[in-house]
Amino acid sequence: MSPWIRPQIGVSSCLIGEPVRFNGGHSRDRFLAGELDEHVDWVPFCPEVEAGLGTPRETLRLEEGEHGERLMLRKSRVDLTATMREVTDRRIATLEVDGYVFKSKSPSCGIHGIPVYDANDHPARRTRGVFAQKIIETYPLLPAEDEGRLNDAVLREQFVERIFAHARLRVLFETGWKPRDLVEFHSRHKMQLLAHDPEGYRAAGRVVSHAGSAPREELERDYTVAFQSIMSRKSTIGRNVNALHHCLGMVGHALDDARRADLVEVIDAYQGHQVAIAVPMTLLLHHAKGEAAEYVQDQTFFAPFPAELRLRNHVPA
Numbered sequence: 001m002s003p004w005i006r007p008q009i010g011v012s013s014c015l016i017g018e019p020v021r022f023n024g025g026h027s028r029d030r031f032l033a034g035e036l037d038e039h040v041d042w043v044p045f046c047p048e049v050e051a052g053l054g055t056p057r058e059t060l061r062l063e064e065g066e067h068g069e070r071l072m073l074r075k076s077r078v079d080l081t082a083t084m085r086e087v088t089d090r091r092i093a094t095l096e097v098d099g100y101v102f103k104s105k106s107p108s109c110g111i112h113g114i115p116v117y118d119a120n121d122h123p124a125r126r127t128r129g130v131f132a133q134k135i136i137e138t139y140p141l142l143p144a145e146d147e148g149r150l151n152d153a154v155l156r157e158q159f160v161e162r163i164f165a166h167a168r169l170r171v172l173f174e175t176g177w178k179p180r181d182l183v184e185f186h187s188r189h190k191m192q193l194l195a196h197d198p199e200g201y202r203a204a205g206r207v208v209s210h211a212g213s214a215p216r217e218e219l220e221r222d223y224t225v226a227f228q229s230i231m232s233r234k235s236t237i238g239r240n241v242n243a244l245h246h247c248l249g250m251v252g253h254a255l256d257d258a259r260r261a262d263l264v265e266v267i268d269a270y271q272g273h274q275v276a277i278a279v280p281m282t283l284l285l286h287h288a289k290g291e292a293a294e295y296v297q298d299q300t301f302f303a304p305f306p307a308e309l310r311l312r313n314h315v316p317a
């Protein structure tokens, strides 16, 4: 059995092959329904079906109203804005997920560039779909993407990294955790957090320093916000290099000059955009195992998600 905690991921149902689209079809996404499917539990939801629309159905679009955009059935001119808001509120009341993948270009599910038509039938501006907008507003730190953006190697890796981190923290707080468990969790994530936001890492550490004295709910709330805020910031090559050098500092003393020079060389090659981060990571991990440097080996930085997803092999642009 896989040792990985399976993230629970909200998803627009059509993306994993459910035939709920207006034309009775689906928009099965190869990565989501293929590779990622083996590692996550989906929480599918089609807001238009939940709003009582059949399949197949009339198409919808956003139109400019007096007080913001309206979700309209194009032909019959029925305004579904209030219904969709009720559907969304019901969904939010029970939503417990580690991330969300929305269908692009949908007036309900889209998260980027959904046209709002004016009285002249022109796309006057662009916004989010009605359902997606409320989910993102309610959970601003929830990892959320659409399937189109997940075709980008960097965005895909960042999203997958975040959902697995989110799931680990959720499971920690779901169990009867003790202060030392939170200290250990933070310590195991040190390099990963440093690669995203060094200042945020130190702020989260201040929360952890109250483990054992502050009320549990307060600690859970404050650490969750701190941790998810850090993970929402993009890791950069410079910060990854910084984390790699931290690790090198912990194993380097046990290596001879030649092996230490090799490590510095591959870290430099990564910094120079010549190799993927997997190259210095693999070499560092190899030496950490050889020198029994458990603190380094156990860092989530080296294994933030299952290796089978093969996400760390792109050379930085």
Ligand code: SF4
Pocket (backbone or CB within 6 Å): 012, 013, 014, 015, 020, 021, 022, 045, 046, 047, 048, 049, 103, 106, 108, 109
């Ligand atoms: S409403 Fe969302 S889940 Fe349903 S078919 Fe449209 S895009 Fe897919």
